[in-house]
Amino acid sequence: MGDHPTPQLGITFLPWWPPERLLSVATAADRAGLGEFWLWEDCFKQAGASTAGAVLARTDRVRVGVGLFPAPLRNPALLAMEIAGLDRMFPGRFLGAVGHGVQDWMRQVGAKAASPVTLLREYLTAVRSLLDGDTVTVDGRYVHLDAVALDHPPTGRATLFAGAGGPKSLALCAELADGTLVSGFRPPSTTREVRELADRVRSAAGLDPAHEIITSVPVATGPDAAERMERERLAWEAEPADGISVIGTADEIADGLRRFVEAGATSIAVQPTRDEPDPEGLAAFLGAEVAPLLR
Structure with missing residues (x-):
């Protein structure tokens, strides 16, 4: 892996x-020693x-992320x-992530923004300031706060x-998150593009270059892995392309995931197929057999 640091390896609990x-x-x-456990806040699942x-509350050490809060x-x-x-109850273990939300879902609940990029900028700025313990007053296009401050802000810097998806929004993520x-x-090339964009944005703004890249990678193992992954690709309406998913043995999966690490990912969130027959077994397999190959 050359100079690439050992990535965090995690698994996603699918909302289906x-x-x-x-x-x-x-x-x-948690028992398998995986570094992260990811959840999706999906309407209406x-x-x-x-x-x-x-x-x-049930686990001891794994970092738990939500990607994404709309x-x-x-x-x-x-x-x-x-x-x-x-963050205060479980220091250093919660990873909150914010996004635009699926626009059709936002329309369904009467919350669709005419300018999602403007909303995301105002939103990330306000949440970051509140988490930093500031008293926030803002009257933006979407965010309106009047002398709001948290009584119990994080004791350290909360993640x-x-x-x-789009370049303007990705640049915003790099700047504010x-x-x-x-x-x-x-494909891994997308991770590389996001990594390079983040580096450029943060350098131009004079920001700390440290910026995590968490890449979700569909993974399947077992005798029917290829068939399940093809069904999953079709369900996502994803175009066929080299490297967009990884299947096979522990060695084959580690080799596939390593391409994303070499492209700049600091964490890999394994995304099972929705018909994965044994999610608990997959977590154990990733921790015992795949993670050591990435170290």
Whole structure:
């Protein structure tokens, strides 16, 4: 792997799976020694803060992330309260991430913004300031706060990630967040482009160059892995392309994931297929057999 640091390896609990399965998969990931456990706040399947809190309370060491909290769906003061509370109860273990939200879903709940980029800029700026313990007054296009301050801000710097797709939004993530999430069924070249953009943006702004890149990678193992992954690709309407998913043995999966690390990913969030027959077993397999090959 040359000069590339050892990445965090995690697994995602998919919102198509029933909530009562959550803690079983989370504890399997924790026991397996995986570095991260990711959740999605998807309408109208799974909320982020409640599930993250349950996982943090049941596990001992794994970092728990929500990617992504939809900015239009949550008042920034509310999200800052959620992040601050989880960060204080479980220091250094909660990773909150914000995005535009799926626009059709935002329309369904009456929260669709005419300018998602403007909303995300105002939102990330306000949440970061609140988490830093500031008293925030702002009267923006979307964010309106009048002398708001958290009674119990984080005692250290709470992690605030972001994720998006377009270049303007990705530049915003690089400027205002601690890390950027890259969605699944994207080739390693996309991770490289996001890494290079983040480096340019942060250098031009005189910011600390440290910026995490968390890449979601669809993964399947077992005798029917190829068939399951093809069904998953079709469900996501993703165009076929080299490297957008990884299947096979531990060695083959590690080789595939290493391409994303070499492209600049600091964390790999393994995205199982929604018909994965044994999520707990997959977590154990990743921890015992794949993670050592990435070190």
